[in-house]
Amino acid sequence: MIKKKDILEKNLKELDEVCDECKQKHESVTHNLILTGFKICYSCRVSKTIFPI
């Protein structure tokens, strides 16, 4: 049986605040993940907005 604590620890591991683009740790990564679905930091999000691929 999966304990609630185990699920929380797994989620915390995924939400390690490390940007997928620049591999920098930043608190905005989790915020952007929730808002945009992309695991990127604020600066990468801005650069993606200015230069969309």
Ligand SMILES: [Zn+2]
């Ligand atoms: Zn970044």
